[in-house]
Amino acid sequence: MTKQIRVGNAAIGGGSRVTIQSMTRTDTRDREATLKQITLLAEAGADLVRVSVYDEECVGAARYLADNSPVPLIADVHFQYKLAIGALEAGFAKLRINPGNIGSADKVRMVADCAKAHGAPIRVGVNSGSLEKDMLAKHGSPTPEALAESAMQSVRILEKCCFNDIVVAVKTSRVADTIRAYRLVAATCDYPLHLGLTEAGLPEEGFVKSAVAIGSLLVDNIGDTIRVSLSGDPVPEVDAAKKILRAAGRLHDVPDIISCPTCGRTTIDVVGLATRVREAVPYCNAPLRIAVMGCIVNGPGEAREADIGIAGGRDGCALFMKGEPPEAVHGDPVEALVSKLKEKGRIS
Numbered sequence: 294m295t296k297q298i299r300v301g302n303a304a305i306g307g308g309s310r311v312t313i314q315s316m317t318r319t320d321t322r323d324r325e326a327t328l329k330q331i332t333l334l335a336e337a338g339a340d341l342v343r344v345s346v347y348d349e350e351c352v353g354a355a356r357y358l359a360d361n362s363p364v365p366l367i368a369d370v371h372f373q374y375k376l377a378i379g380a381l382e383a384g385f386a387k388l389r390i391n392p393g394n395i396g397s398a399d400k401v402r403m404v405a406d407c408a409k410a411h412g413a414p415i416r417v418g419v420n421s422g423s424l425e426k427d428m429l430a431k432h433g434s435p436t437p438e439a440l441a442e443s444a445m446q447s448v449r450i451l452e453k454c455c456f457n458d459i460v461v462a463v464k465t466s467r468v469a470d471t472i473r474a475y476r477l478v479a480a481t482c483d484y485p486l487h488l489g490l491t492e493a494g495l496p497e498e499g500f501v502k503s504a505v506a507i508g509s510l511l512v513d514n515i516g517d518t519i520r521v522s523l524s525g526d527p528v529p530e531v532d533a534a535k536k537i538l539r540a541a542g543r544l545h546d547v548p549d550i551i552s553c554p555t556c557g558r559t560t561i562d563v564v565g566l567a568t569r570v571r572e573a574v575p576y577c578n579a580p581l582r583i584a585v586m587g588c589i590v591n592g593p594g595e596a597r598e599a600d601i602g603i604a605g606g607r608d609g610c611a612l613f614m615k616g617e618p619p620e621a622v623h624g625d626p627v628e629a630l631v632s633k634l635k636e637k638g639r640i641s
């Protein structure tokens with residue numbers, strides 16, 4: 294199990310819930326636009342939001358953002374150690390830096406000391422596009438081994454400053470390399486891992502690539518916080534992250550809805566009913582699997598793993614609850630399903 298660190302009121306690692314991150318796209322100096330986007334991301338379900346801090350004016354906006362944000366903020370800082378210190382002093386709860394580009398050992402130490410004084414963790418690690426020259430020379434290209442070695446080099450720099458509240462990331466835009474790099478780091482240290490595929494692409498392709506990369510790691514219990522990087526509006530990143538967590542079995546307050554692909558035996562509107570079930574049961578009190586199956590012949594059998602389900606029958610629908618005999622539904626099947634879930638205390 295990874296070490297647990299705290300980012301404001303959120304926990305990362307140590308068996309805690311996998312947190313969802315996103316990043317603002319606004320000009321940070323435009324504090325109102327940036328706060329609005331942070332708020333939208335938080336309302337969508339982001340636990341943490343990262344904000345670029347790239348000049349003194351951004352530091353000037355940081356206090357306002359930190360004071361008004363509904364979620365802890367992470368400052369993304371490159372090259373200038375004073376900006377990192379300024380963001381921490383303004384109330385940002387975490388830093389994302391690359392110690393290799395912050396400057397001399399003294400400057401890195403000043404940043405680490407400031408983070409420690411403010412109880413803020415630091416995320417380190419490289420993207421394939423920012424790998425150090427010596428690593429490129431040694432490995433020939435940004436291989437997974439090069440990324441993992443570079444990330445651990447950054448970790449050692451902070452450890453030399455007696456700083457251990459570290460989160461590690463090793464992102465590439467290639468799925469297989471990203472998976473391999475994270476596996477290498479996970480085998481090397483117990484710091485929590487921030488999973489992501491960098492520059493994943495436009496929303497549709499980026500989501501699929503991220504799902505394969507992040508999902509593959511999560512199902513092997515690797516990863517403590519995730520960010521799905523999609524070109525464009527950041528809010529869909531949060532929904533994408535939730536879908537990946539749900540598919541990987543790591544999000545338990547939202548039901549897992551399974552529905553059959555339909556075939557010649559289908560007797561009900563599977564798509565319409567599954568869509569209505571998703572809207573009618575947005576949350577659950579504990580892990581819950583709901584099935585919507587097109588026929589009574591194979592439906593219940595195929596949905597054996599579900600807790601509750603609707604299956605089409607010759608004269609309507611049947612409702613089946615795990616451990617109970619199927620019941621014929623005389624009214625609206627979605628209302629019958631919701632009522633059964635309430636009766637069993639599975640939803641509020």
Ligand code: SF4
Pocket residue numbers: 553554555556557558559560586587588589590591592595
């Ligand atoms: S559950 Fe029934 S309708 Fe749906 S795919 Fe299977 S056999 Fe076809």
